[in-house]
Amino acid sequence: MTAFNVRLTFHGNLAFFLKRKPAQLERCLTERTSVKDVIEACGVPHPEVDLILVNARPVDFSRVLESESSLEVFPIESEPVTSFTEHRLQTHKIAKFVADGHLGKLVRNLRLLGIDVNYDRDADDRMLVKVSSEEERALLTRDRRLLMHAGVRHGRYLRSQNPLEQTVEVLHRFNLASEVTPFTRCLLCNALLEPAEKKNIISQLEPLTKIYYDQFRRCPQCGQIYWSGSHFDKLQRRIETILSRAAVPIRQRSPVL
Ligand SMILES: [Zn+2]
Structure with a gap:
């Protein structure tokens, strides 16, 4: 399949795992890959992730990426950092x-x-x-x-x-x-x-x-x-x-x- 790019933005305290700010990066994928695998390849363990938006829609860890996508990844935090209150993963x-x-x-x-x-x-x-x-x-x-x-x-x-x-x-x-x-x-x-x-x-x-x-x-x-x-x-x-x-x-x- 044709390679495609995925852009990831890690919010709140997830920046801890990336050691960089802003916590954004881009990955080039050459095969269908689950969001869990893409996120963990960036160094962020899945139990730390409470909400994932792919192209602004909430998804779970098993969602497979197969074309250019934008991911927003949110942590578990007492202060909400997003207005999405449903589709929480933890x-x-x-x-x-x-x-x-x-x-x-x-x-x-x-x-x-x-x-x-x-x-x-x-x-x-x-x-x-x-x-x-x-x-x-x-x-x-x-x-x-x-x-x-x-x-x-x-x-x-x-x-x-x-x-x-x-x-x-x-x-x-x-x-x-x-x-x-x-x-x-x-x-x-x-x-x-x-x-x-x-x-x-x-x-x-x-x-x-x-x-x-x-x-x-x-x-x-x-x-x-x-x-x-x-x-x-x-x-x-x-x-x-x-x-x-x-x-x-x-x-x-x-x-x-
Ligand atoms: Zn005892």
Whole structure:
């Protein structure tokens, strides 16, 4: 077939992936190509794209380009950057995640806020895609290629390398303000904590903890015990820092610890 040109304009924060402004470029195609492939060839993973207009008409990722076209590509952003409110390609609120192996500190922050994050430090790409797809978990990663995998439906490429800023990114992208329930989830294994009677766990406590604390929670999965000891203030401060950076209202302190 005859080669044809495609012009692409990437809006809003998608410019991050192109490292250039204005975020416009032109591609010459020599065969029929899906819009997903054209967009990803420019370096933008499909889970970051919320709306695509081809010649001013909304399309999905599978639309095939076979002649000269103009593409407008829009991100997921809280402020609308286009008047098109329909034909959105992403789910804006998601509360279940799987994180890749380099994101341990982000995972700990999210679990501290009560957010459900599957995490295995040794999980390979195949495993991450499988968990994301089968359990409908959004994939959190700094591996752009992994996020482009066809098996990944939702996810986020974390812009920052700083765990605190990454946590704020996730809260914003996935609209998690109403999901924040600090101190309800095990930081080690992600299970929901249960109240524990002191008499049932007393043999596992240090001498001073036995004396000074009466309220405990226990992880039903890994057995970890939580109480409002010296570590509690530090964790509470971390929660307050994250939520104030994210502009999420801080609700009452956890009643459980
Ligand atoms: Zn646990």
